[in-house]
Amino acid sequence: MAIETRLEQLTAHRAAELLRQGAISSVELTHAVLERITQCEPKIHAYLTVTAELALEQAKRADEQLADARKTGDHPSHTFGTGFGAPLLGVPMTIKDVISTQGVTTTAGSRILENFVPVYDATVIEKLKAAGAHLIGKTNPDEFAMGSSTENSGYGVTHNPWDLERVPGGSSGGSAAAMAADEGVFSLGTDTGGSVRQPASLTSTVGLRPSYGRVSRWGVIAFASSLDQVGPMTKDVRDAALILSVIAGHDARDSTTVNTPAPNYLMGLETGDWRLDGMRVGVPREYFVEGMAREVEVTIRNAIAHLESLGAEIHAVSLPHTEYALPTYYLLAPAEASANLARYDGVKYGPRADVAGDVWDVIRATRGRGFGPEVKRRIMLGTYALSAGYYDAYYLKAQKVRTLIKRDFDQAFDQVDVLVSAASPVPPFRIGEKADDPLQMYLADVFTLAQPLAGIPAISLPAGFSDGLPIGLQIMARAFEEEKMLHVAYAYEQTTEWHERKPNLRG
Amino acid sequence: MSLTREQVAHIAELAKLELSDAELERLARQLSDILEYAERLNQLDTAAIAPTASVIPNQNVMRPDIVTPSLSRAQVLQNAPDTDANHEFLRVRAILEE
Numbered sequence: 263m264a265i266e267t268r269l270e271q272l273t274a275h276r277a278a279e280l281l282r283q284g285a286i287s288s289v290e291l292t293h294a295v296l297e298r299i300t301q302c303e304p305k306i307h308a309y310l311t312v313t314a315e316l317a318l319e320q321a322k323r324a325d326e327q328l329a330d331a332r333k334t335g336d337h338p339s340h341t342f343g344t345g346f347g348a349p350l351l352g353v354p355m356t357i358k359d360v361i362s363t364q365g366v367t368t369t370a371g372s373r374i375l376e377n378f379v380p381v382y383d384a385t386v387i388e389k390l391k392a393a394g395a396h397l398i399g400k401t402n403p404d405e406f407a408m409g410s411s412t413e414n415s416g417y418g419v420t421h422n423p424w425d426l427e428r429v430p431g432g433s434s435g436g437s438a439a440a441m442a443a444d445e446g447v448f449s450l451g452t453d454t455g456g457s458v459r460q461p462a463s464l465t466s467t468v469g470l471r472p473s474y475g476r477v478s479r480w481g482v483i484a485f486a487s488s489l490d491q492v493g494p495m496t497k498d499v500r501d502a503a504l505i506l507s508v509i510a511g512h513d514a515r516d517s518t519t520v521n522t523p524a525p526n527y528l529m530g531l532e533t534g535d536w537r538l539d540g541m542r543v544g545v546p547r548e549y550f551v552e553g554m555a556r557e558v559e560v561t562i563r564n565a566i567a568h569l570e571s572l573g574a575e576i577h578a579v580s581l582p583h584t585e586y587a588l589p590t591y592y593l594l595a596p597a598e599a600s601a602n603l604a605r606y607d608g609v610k611y612g613p614r615a616d617v618a619g620d621v622w623d624v625i626r627a628t629r630g631r632g633f634g635p636e637v638k639r640r641i642m643l644g645t646y647a648l649s650a651g652y653y654d655a656y657y658l659k660a661q662k663v664r665t666l667i668k669r670d671f672d673q674a675f676d677q678v679d680v681l682v683s684a685a686s687p688v689p690p691f692r693i694g695e696k697a698d699d700p701l702q703m704y705l706a707d708v709f710t711l712a713q714p715l716a717g718i719p720a721i722s723l724p725a726g727f728s729d730g731l732p733i734g735l736q737i738m739a740r741a742f743e744e745e746k747m748l749h750v751a752y753a754y755e756q757t758t759e760w761h762e763r764k765p766n767l768r769g
Numbered sequence: 770m771s772l773t774r775e776q777v778a779h780i781a782e783l784a785k786l787e788l789s790d791a792e793l794e795r796l797a798r799q800l801s802d803i804l805e806y807a808e809r810l811n812q813l814d815t816a817a818i819a820p821t822a823s824v825i826p827n828q829n830v831m832r833p834d835i836v837t838p839s840l841s842r843a844q845v846l847q848n849a850p851d852t853d854a855n856h857e858f859l860r861v862r863a864i865l866e867e
Binding site for chain 1: 772777780781783784785786787788792796799800802803804806807808809810811813815818819820821822823824825827830832840844845847848849850851859861862863864
């Protein structure tokens with residue numbers, strides 16, 4: 263059987279299909295990805311850990327299971343969704359290093375977790391393993407997922423495969439770069455204020471942030487608990503739907519997960535009908551603002567025209583509190599982070615500073631030396647926003663504005679099915695360009711902060727290029743209406759060719 | 770809002786963060802900038818608005834009070850930088866005076 267592409271270029275759904283048919287083996291596939299990693303890593307640095315030996319061992323076992331299944335005809339991998347077979351049997355997975363993987367070093371990109379080896383898997387990892395996937399490596403994030411460029415990693419910056427002098431976005435920049443460079447088949451990232459969608463936009467890949475409560479965070483190193491979500495980072499929309507189907511659902515160990523069953527998100531993508539007749543697409547005017555690159559605006563306007571050509575009704579809408587999302591986010595997220603990061607004291611895990619003095623001197627020194635500049639900045643900002651005398655003025659005020667931001671979306675979704683915008687106001691920027699100006703860096707997230715505050719799902723997918731640099735289209739939906747969002751995203755993707763372009767990494 | 774170096778040092782003590790003089794200087798400037806930006810929230814009248822702490826309706830999620838297996842002592846201590854000689858306890862500097 264002829265395989266249409268190089269093995270490492272395969273998507274998860276296509277790889278799973280070829281594995282089921284016996285056209286390829288998991289060992290071949292895993293080997294191809296590992297070779298690609300060896301070839302690209304000197305330029306990209308997407309990975310912090312590559313579990314080559316373990317991955318090949320598990321690939322071998324998957325091949326045995328696949329062979330058995332073919333013999334008996336009783337195939338474990340023909341259905342989708344957790345608990346109903348193994349749809350990803352034999353497919354390697356690439357995981358952001360803030361998600362706990364049993365027995366495999368997990369650093370969250372921080373020196374304060376250097377050599378930390380989790381004793382259990384995150385729920386999302388359990389589910390992916392139950393679906394047949396095996397780990398191939400852990401990817402570079404901004405430290406504790408705080409950043410928009412991976413420049414805040416304690417282990418070096420990741421380079422954008424489309425231009426090695428530019429950032430891949432962040433904080434899930436390693437995962438995004440790995441997908442863009444075919445150094446992996448599919449990945450998981452985390453998104454607190456855009457950390458899945460913004461890097462997807464900057465690397466011409468797909469990043470999906472699910473509704474808050476849709477996916478368990480148990481075993482995910484916490485940043486801001488009222489905002490954190492885990493999301494698929496993939497090479498196409500179909501994979502995002504497949505991976506979401508596997509990881510979504512209630513988890514008794516995460517009380518913020520909702521108790522409604524997760525649908526099979528692939529169902530709506532089976533039709534082969536790309537028409538969007540009757541779909542009401544809202545264009546929020548506040549997402550076309552000063553400071554947005556002209557080429558980004560042109561690209562998004564073209565994408566909207568394309569959706570209209572597929573039959574969608576385009577409506578101008580307003581989300582009047584959009585400009586307040588950034589200050590709201592940068593008070594609430596650091597406040598929650600300052601509480602979540604209190605646990606890093608060098609007592610239970612992580613390196614401990616060896617200094618003279620009492621237990622508090624040791625803790626202060628451990629934290630002062632273990633955390634990088636951005637994490638310290640956010641702990642300080644959050645501590646201040648929560649401190650006596652300032653709580654009402656900053657933290658409580660921001661929580662009230664969060665209500666207004668959420669209300670904007672509720673009202674917009676009374677009029678339209680989905681909203682569309684850019685995922686990033688600018689194409690990938692140069693490494694170092696914003697590194698010394700935190701506020702400028704925060705503005706890189708300006709289009710991806712309001713959705714987490716409102717708890718709604720959003721996806722970024724390839725929508726074009728400016729001078730060879732990727733631009734992503736963001737599609738948002740009402741909470742727990744991922745199907746609508748995926749339907750529009752799939753129709754757009756299948757009638758455009760942006761997702762088929764690959765960066766040229768030679769030379 | 771402009772933060773003084775002394776205020777920043779006070780916050781650092783609340784957060785149990787050792788910071789160098791250069792870091793204190795830099796943070797005083799950067800935090801002041803960020804807080805000044807955040808002041809724009811005061812353009813909004815929120816007197817009648819309830820705060821949102823969480824976007825989901827789940828409240829007081831309960832589970833049956835049943836003992837279930839947990840991590841072993843060895844697992845819990847596996848990543849600890851210091852334990853006692855028998856690997857039974859985490860070890861830190863004395864926290865109580867004689």
